[in-house]
Amino acid sequence: MDEALLRSLTPGVLAVLVRRGADFAAAEDAVQEALVEAVRGWPADPPRDAKGWLVTVAWRKFLDQARADAARRRREAAAEEEPAPGPAPSADDTLQLYFLCAHPSLTPSSAVALTLRAVGGLTTRQIAAAYLVPEATMAQRISRAKRTVSGVPFDRPGDVATVLRVLYLVFNEGYSGDLDLAAEAIRLTRQLAAALDHPEVAGLLALMLLHHARRAARTAPDGSLVPLAAQDRGRWDTGLIAEGVALLQAALARDRLGEYQTQAAIAALHADAPTAGETDWVQIVEWYDELVRLTGSPVARLNRAVAVGEADGPRAGLAALAEVDPALPRYTAVAAYLHERDGDPAAAARLYAEAARTAPSLAERAHLTRQAARLNAREDR
Amino acid sequence: MAKYLLLKHYRGAPAAVNDVPMDRWTPEEVTAHVRYMQDFAARLEKTGEFVDGQALAPEGAWVRYDGPGRPPVTDGPFAETKDLIAGWMVIDVDSYERAVELAGELSAAPGAGGKPLHEWLEVRPFLTAPPTVTE
Numbered sequence: 155m156d157e158a159l160l161r162s163l164t165p166g167v168l169a170v171l172v173r174r175g176a177d178f179a180a181a182e183d184a185v186q187e188a189l190v191e192a193v194r195g196w197p198a199d200p201p202r203d204a205k206g207w208l209v210t211v212a213w214r215k216f217l218d219q220a221r222a223d224a225a226r227r228r229r230e231a232a233a234e235e236e237p238a239p240g241p242a243p244s245a246d247d248t249l250q251l252y253f254l255c256a257h258p259s260l261t262p263s264s265a266v267a268l269t270l271r272a273v274g275g276l277t278t279r280q281i282a283a284a285y286l287v288p289e290a291t292m293a294q295r296i297s298r299a300k301r302t303v304s305g306v307p308f309d310r311p312g313d314v315a316t317v318l319r320v321l322y323l324v325f326n327e328g329y330s331g332d333l334d335l336a337a338e339a340i341r342l343t344r345q346l347a348a349a350l351d352h353p354e355v356a357g358l359l360a361l362m363l364l365h366h367a368r369r370a371a372r373t374a375p376d377g378s379l380v381p382l383a384a385q386d387r388g389r390w391d392t393g394l395i396a397e398g399v400a401l402l403q404a405a406l407a408r409d410r411l412g413e414y415q416t417q418a419a420i421a422a423l424h425a426d427a428p429t430a431g432e433t434d435w436v437q438i439v440e441w442y443d444e445l446v447r448l449t450g451s452p453v454a455r456l457n458r459a460v461a462v463g464e465a466d467g468p469r470a471g472l473a474a475l476a477e478v479d480p481a482l483p484r485y486t487a488v489a490a491y492l493h494e495r496d497g498d499p500a501a502a503a504r505l506y507a508e509a510a511r512t513a514p515s516l517a518e519r520a521h522l523t524r525q526a527a528r529l530n531a532r533e534d535r
Numbered sequence: 536m537a538k539y540l541l542l543k544h545y546r547g548a549p550a551a552v553n554d555v556p557m558d559r560w561t562p563e564e565v566t567a568h569v570r571y572m573q574d575f576a577a578r579l580e581k582t583g584e585f586v587d588g589q590a591l592a593p594e595g596a597w598v599r600y601d602g603p604g605r606p607p608v609t610d611g612p613f614a615e616t617k618d619l620i621a622g623w624m625v626i627d628v629d630s631y632e633r634a635v636e637l638a639g640e641l642s643a644a645p646g647a648g649g650k651p652l653h654e655w656l657e658v659r660p661f662l663t664a665p666p667t668v669t670e
Contacts, residue, residue, distance in 0.1 A: 376570055507558035516590055520569045526558035527565055 159204065160192055162345065164275030167208045169247030172308055176216050178254065179300040182272050184216035189275060248273075249349040253312025256320040257303045264299035265320045271296055274342055276333070284333040317346065318358050318414060325362050336366055356405040357415030363398035364421035367391040379521045383430040395425045416445045435465035452482050460488055468496035483514055487522055494529065503529035538586060538627050539634040541641060542657035545593050547618030552653030553646045560647045571644045579626060579637070590622035625661075634658055 164185060171181035188211040192204075201207035255269040267285075270276045282292035325339035343359045371385035380386075402418045420441045427433040442458035445451070455478045463471020471492045478485060490505035506526035513519035557565060579585035596611025613619065624641070628634050638656045646652040 376566060377573065378566060378569070503558065507556075510558065511593055514592070516569075520565060523557050523560075524562040524565045527560050527562045530559055531561050 157193070158341070160189065160196075161275030162341070163205050163208055164189065165248045165251045165273045165345070166205060167212055168272060169251055170209050171212055171216055173247065174213070176213075176220075177304060178306075178308070179297070179304050180216055180219060181212075182300060184212045184219065185275075186271070186277070187215045188212035190277075246349070248345065250308055250312075252317045252346055252349075253310075254303050254306055254308065255299075256312070256317040257306055258313065258316055259302050259306070260299055262320070262323060264295055264302070265316070266323050267292060267295050268299040268303070269320050269342070270324065270338065273345075274338055276338070280333050284327070284335055314350070314352055314354065318354060321346070322358060322414075325365075336362070336369070340366060353405040353408045353410045354412040354414050356401045357412060357418050360398040360402040360405065361414050361418035361421055363394045363401070364418060364425055367394035367398065367425065373517075377517070378524075379517050381521075382424060387428065390425065395422075398422065399425070411444065411448070413445060413448050416441055416448060420445075433464070435461055439465045452479055456482055456485060456488055460491070463492050463495060468492045472496065483512075484509070486512065487518075490522075490525065499529045499533060503533065536627050536629060537631070537634075537663070538625060538661040539631075540657075540659040540661065541624045541626065541634075541638050542659065543621045543623065543641075543654070544657070545619040545621040546615075548655040548657070551646075551655065553648070553650050555647035557646075564645065564647060564649060567645050567649065572641075575641055575644070576624070579624075584626050584628050584633075584637070586625035586627050588622070588624040591620055593619060593621070631660070634660075 167188070168181055168185045171184060172178055176184070185208070188208050191211055192208060196204075251273050252269070255272050256265045260268065267281055270281050270284075271278065278293045278296060279289050281296075282289040285292065321339050321343050324342070325336050327335045340359070340362050343355070343362060347355045347359050367390050368382075368385060370391070371387070371389040372380055374380055398418065399422050402415065402422055405415050406419070420438055423434050423438050423441070439458065439461045442454060442461050445454040446458060456475075459471050459474035459478055462474040472489075475485075475489060475492060480486075486505050486509035490502045490509055493505060494502035503526050506522050506529065510519050510522035510526060513522055557568075560568075576585060576588050594612050596609045596613070598607050598609050601608045626634060626637060628637065635658060638658045642654050642656050643651040644654075
């Protein structure tokens with residue numbers, strides 16, 4: 155059975171139930187139950203109309219639950235037994251679900267969990283495993299999130315920026331665990347791009363594709379990190395790069411620049427260089443200037459200092475770094491790199507060792523320790 | 536079965552036999568060490584004895600309640616003399632002897648010159664739930 159197809163039907167099915175008057179939280183539970191039944195029953199007995207099957211079963215589950223609730227509370231179920239067929243679900247319905255699941259009243263972690271379940275069709279168990287928390291914890295997080303948005307009207311247009319931030323968070327969570335969150339984020343962003351014609355949605359999708367294209371080259375067989383300059387570019391996925399670049403160009407042509415298009419433009423310039431030495435750093439610096447202007451982000455300033463170091467030499471890079479907050483994660487690693495380029499291996503080694511101590515992940519710690527070790531070994535000789 | 540915590544320290548443990556700071560190893564020695572730690576955890580997963588393993592950042596702070604309506608008091612970063620935990624592994628094994636055996640293997644992770652670290656690890660039994668049968 156094609157589980158990806160099954161999951162892609164989730165938001166449409168959920169939207170039908172909500173349109174018919176089911177409240178969001180109950181409808182979402184019913185759709186999950188229908189998905190579980192599909193996974194169990196379809197391999198032996200696949201339906202001709204997958205979506206129709208899911209709508210029928212989910213609606214029945216919803217009614218059963220509503221009736222049980224009604225009996226318990228001794229009041230009538232809100233839902234009609236046999237609903238009118240209702241309007242055919244449209245792309246707009248899917249879009250409304252994205253808005254609801256990324257509603258500003260939700261914390262980022264709740265919005266991520268709810269989006270993966272209600273829009274992505276993942277089970278609570280899968281989401282819990284991906285984020286390395288107990289299933290019961292994730293179940294609570296999701297049910298609280300559903301309660302939080304239960305009063306939000308389904309027809310009000312939402313904020314695209316919050317949806318994009320949620321999808322970006324999912325993508326950035328990385329590649330650990332059985333569930334491929336990066337691939338899931340790409341799938342959900344593709345689906346969003348199909349429902350909403352917006353240059354920043356296209357920009358985010360392009361950004362994801364361009365980064366995903368480098369995935370195979372980013373880690374060595376032993377699991378250690380391979381920095382961009384040392385990656386085997388022959389292992390980059392040219393199909394994904396071509397798709398990302400085409401999306402980006404079409405988005406940029408509309409002249410409504412935003413942070414995701416800008417980040418994608420930087421990724422595209424890296425993808426475009428046949429070797430690290432042929433990277434167009436001057437243009438990359440210009441895009442970082444744009445990114446700093448758009449977002450004011452300190453991380454953008456830090457990355458800009460690296461690019462300036464490549465475009466105008468390590469001294470210029472260090473001058474740019476002097477304007478960045480030293481408390482920023484990875485600041486010391488950047489300083490180490492620029493000092494090494496500037497011909498000061500002793501300072502670089504000391505900074506790499508310090509950066510390793512404060513590294514936010516084990517893989518980065520090992521990588522930075524190796525850099526310090528490499529320079530110290532050279533000094534000792 | 537009984538659960539044990541194997542604790543690794545940044546500071547506060549007696550000095551290891553092969554006590555060379557990691558940035559003074561060769562890059563290959565760093566890689567070999569990382570691989571040993573990964574293989575060790577993977578092996579315990581296969582034997583059904585692995586429960587959890589986590590690494591901690593060296594920085595942090597002391598925090599305590601400071602009375603109603605007041606924000607908590609924080610005191611940090613840690614003083615240089617503070618005993619500092621680097622990470623842990625939780626194992627579920629048949630005996631204390633097995634826990635000690637595994638801690639010994641973990642302590643033999645390769646360090647400078649490719650030789651075992653002989654670092655001191657803390658082994659701590661978990662307190663358990665009361666047994667069902669008490670007499």
